[in-house]
Amino acid sequence: MNKKIALWGILILAFALLPLFIKSNYLLGVLIVIGLYTIIVxxxxxxxxxxxxxxxxxxxxxxxxxxxxxxxxxxxHWPTIPALIASLILPGLVAAIIGGPTLKLRELYLALATLAFGILVHILFNELKxxxxGxxxxxxxxxxSIGGxxxxxxxxxxxxxxxTVLLVxxxxxxxxxxxxxxxxxAIRESEHASETSGIDTAGLKLQAFVFSAVLAGLAGGLYAFYVTFVSPSPFGFHxxxxxxxxxxxxxxxxxWGPLLGAGLVVALGEVLRWAIPLVIPGAGGEYQIIFFGIILMLIMVIKPEGLGAITDLFKKPRVEEVQ
Amino acid sequence: MDLSSQLLQLLFSGLTLGSIYSLIALALVTTFNITGVLNLAQGEFVALGALLAASLYTAGLPLAAAFLVSVALIAALGALVERAAIYPARESSALTLIIITVGLSISLRGLALLLWGTDPVSLPAFSSGGPLLVGGASVNLQTLWILGMAAVTMAVLNIFFELTYTGKAVRACVINRTAALLVGINPGAMSLMAFAGSGAIGAAAGIFITPVTLATYDMGFMLGVKGFVAAAIGGMHNIRGAVLGGFILGILEVYSAGLVSSGLKDAVALVVLLAMLMLRPEGLLAASGRKV
Amino acid sequence: MLLEINALTKHFGGVAAVKDVSFNVREGEIFALIGPNGAGKTTVFNLITGVLAPDTGTMVFMGRPLAGMKPHRIAAMGLTRTFQNLQLFGRMSVLENVMAGAHLKGKTGFLKSLARWPGSVAENKMIERDALKLLKEVGLEDQAGLYAAALPFGQQRLLEIARSMASNPRLVLLDEPAAGLNSAETKILAGYLKHLREQGKSMVLVEHDMETVMEVADRIMVLNFGESIGEGTPEVIQADPKVIKAYLGEDDQVA
Structure with missing residues (x-):
C-alpha cells in the first residue's frame, strides 16, 4: 500500500517538475497531446x-x-466553462442513443455501429459548412478561463x-x-453468472460506453481551447x-495501461513523422498509419494482453492458477 | 429522355452498384458465420485485386489472364492472412478478432499505398462498342459485364452451397458451428476456405468495376463498409438477405444521389447501417425465418 | 406457493426439450428434478431464470409472472441459480466472487462509485463482512484471497453455491451441485443444503446423485424426454414402477 502511494507521489512530482526541464514548446505540446489522449484511452x-x-x-x-x-x-458567444460542460454532455447523449439498442445484443454490433457513426460524423464535419x-x-x-x-x-x-488526467x-x-x-x-468473467447475481449487464455496458464518450468529449473540449482552432482532419477513422x-x-x-499506451503511440507517431520522409521521399501522413495497423495486428495476435501486462511482473502473484 | 427512361437508367446504375455490394456482403456474411469474424478488411481484397489486375494488364498480359491471375493471387492472399493473423487467434474473443481485422485492413491498405501510390489506375472496358439502348435508357456494356459476372458468381455459389458436400458443410457451419463440429466438419479448413473465397470474390468485384470507376489504393474501405450495410439489411446471418441487401443499398444510393450533395453520398449508406443496427438488428428479412 | 410452473413447453428446432411440465415449489422445501441426461432439466432452469423464453406455459414467482423478464430482474426478485458447468468469476478472488454475488445488496451507482461517495465505502464494508460470513459457512474463509480458478473443483462448487446465496434470495436453483465431487465432499454439500433449508431457504435441485437427492429432497419430480412421469416424496418415487423403468431401473446401483 505504501509502495503504491509512493509510486503515485513520484509520478505526480515528476509530471509537476517536468516543464522546468523542457525548454521546447514542441515537446510541451507533445506532452499535452499525450495527456488529452490518455483521458480518452x-x-x-x-x-x-x-x-x-x-x-x-x-x-x-x-x-x-x-x-x-x-x-x-x-x-x-457562450462563456468558456458552460461550453466545456456542454462538450461532455453532447457526446454522452449521442453515445446513449447509439449504445442503448446495440449493447443489448450479444454480438459486436457496437463495433459496427461506432464505425459507421465515426465515418458519418467525420463526413458531417466536412459537409455541414x-x-x-467545412x-x-x-x-x-x-x-x-476558470475563475479569472x-x-x-x-x-x-x-x-x-x-x-485533469490525475482527477480522471x-x-x-x-x-x-x-x-x-x-x-x-464479473461481466468480463461470465455474463450469465453476472446476470443471475442481479447485475444488469446491458445497462452497465451502456454506462461504461457513455462514460467513455463523455471522457472523449472532455478531451475534445480541452483540445479546442488548447489549439483555439478546429478542423475535421484530427477526427477521422484513423x-x-x-x-x-x-x-x-x-x-x-x-x-497504467492508458498512460503507457498513449505515451508510446504518440511518441512512435512523432518518430515516424520524422523518419518516414527520410526513407520514402515526399511521403505524407498516410504512411504512419500503416505501422500502427501492423503493430495493432501483431499485438492482438501475439500478445493480446498488451504491454501493460509487464507491470504484472512486479506484482506478487497471489497464487498459482491450477486450471 | 423522358422520366420513365431516366428512372430505368438509374435502375441500371443501382443494380450495377448493388451487385458489387452484394458480392462483398456475400463474402462478409459467409465468413462471419463460419468463423465468427467480422472481417473489416474485406474491402481491401477488392482494391488489391483491381490494382494488381491493372498492373498485370499494363505489363502486357491479356485482360482475361490478368483477371484470372489477380483473382488467384488475392485468393492466396486471403488464405495467407487467415493463416497468419486469424487462425493463430481463433480461440480469442470476438473483440480481439475484430481488432485484428482492422489492423489487417490498415496494413493491406498501406501495402497498396507502398506498391501503387496514390494515383488512380485504370483498365479498359471488357468489350468495345457503344452503349446499348434498353427501353430508352443507354446502358454501358461494362454494366452488362458486371451484372453478368455477379449473376454467374451467385449462381456458382448457389450450386456450391446446394449441391456439393463441402457447400453443405459450409451451410451447416452457418446454421450451427457446434453441430458442424460434431459431424466431423473441420472448422480450420472452413475458415481457410472462407477467407480464400472472400479474396477471390472481392478481387473479381474490384476488377469488374475498375473500367467504370478506376481503382485507387483506398477504394476498399468504403466498399467494405457498404458490404456491411448490405449484410445488416439482410441480418448478418442470411446469405440471400445479404445479396438482396446489396441491391437495395445500390438502388437506394443511386436514387438518393439527386437529393444530397456528392460529399454526403456515402452518408446515406452509413445512416442506413446505423438505423439497421439500432432499430432492426435481425435484418429486414428476418420475418421470413430462412437462415441460408 | 413460492414458485408455480404451469404447462411449460419449449422446442428447439422441432424437438420438444420441455413438454407440458407443471410443478410447484413451497416455501422452505427442497424440490428435486431428476431424470436421464437430456431430459430437459437444465432447460427448465434456463426458462425460469429468463435465459430462454418458453413457447407456452406460465411461471409465477411469489405471485408475479416471470415471463419476458431479464435474468437480472428475476434475480432481484429473489431467485438465483448455480450452473452445471460452473460459471465462477475465475480471475477474481474467492471473496470477490461472493461480494459480486451480493451486488443486489448495494445501491451505489456508477457516478457515486467514481466519486467514492461516503456511503459507498461503508456499504462495501457491509458487503464484505456478509461475504466473509458466508465463506465461513462453507468452510472457505481461509481461501478468501485466492483466485476462484485456483480452488480445487469441489470447493469451486461450494463457492458457487455461496455466491448464489449472497444476495439473500428466497429460492435458489442448483444445477447438479454434486457433479464431480468425491463422496466426502458430497457429504459436506448435503449437510450444507440441509443447513440452508433450516435457515428457511427454498431450493430446486437438479441432481444425478440419487443418494443425495433421496437424502435431502422433500419432493421429487422425474422428467423423461421433456415430460413429467412422476412426482412425490422420495419414498413414493422410489416405489413408482414407471419411474423405476424409465430411470432408476437402468442402473442398479443408485448412486
Missing part, C-alpha cells in the same frame, strides 16, 4: 477491458467535444491537462474498486484506430 480502456466491447468511433466523440466548444464559444466551417474549420476560439485564470500559454495548459485516474481507480467495478469485472491501438498497447484492464 482511460475511457476506451474501460469499455474494452471491462465491458468487452470496442468502439471504432471515439475520434468522433473527441471531435464532437471540440466542435461543441468551437460552435458555442464563437457562434453562440454552415455550422462547422474542411477549413473554425478559428477564433477564446482561451479557457486564463489558460493562454502552453505551460498553463500542460498543468490543466495533467491535473482517481475517479476510475475508485470505480474499479467499487461495487460497480466489481460488477464490471484517429479512432489509434485510440484502440493505445488502449491495446498499454494493456486492457490495467490501471
Amino acid at each position: 482511460i475511457g476506451l480502456g474501460i469499455l474494452m477491458g471491462y465491458a468487452g466491447q470496442v468502439s471504432f468511433g471515439h475520434a468522433a466523440f473527441f471531435g464532437m467535444g471540440s466542435y461543441t466548444v468551437a460552435v458555442l464559444t464563437t457562434a453562440c 454552415g455550422i462547422t466551417g 474542411p477549413s474549420g473554425m478559428t477564433g476560439i477564446p482561451y479557457l 485564470l486564463v489558460f493562454d500559454r502552453d505551460i498553463k495548459f500542460y498543468y490543466l491537462v495533467w491535473v 485516474s482517481l475517479a476510475v481507480h475508485n470505480l474499479i474498486h467499487s461495487r460497480m467495478g466489481r460488477a464490471m469485472r 484517429t479512432s484506430v489509434q485510440f484502440v491501438l493505445m488502449a491495446v498497447v498499454g494493456g486492457l484492464g490495467t490501471f
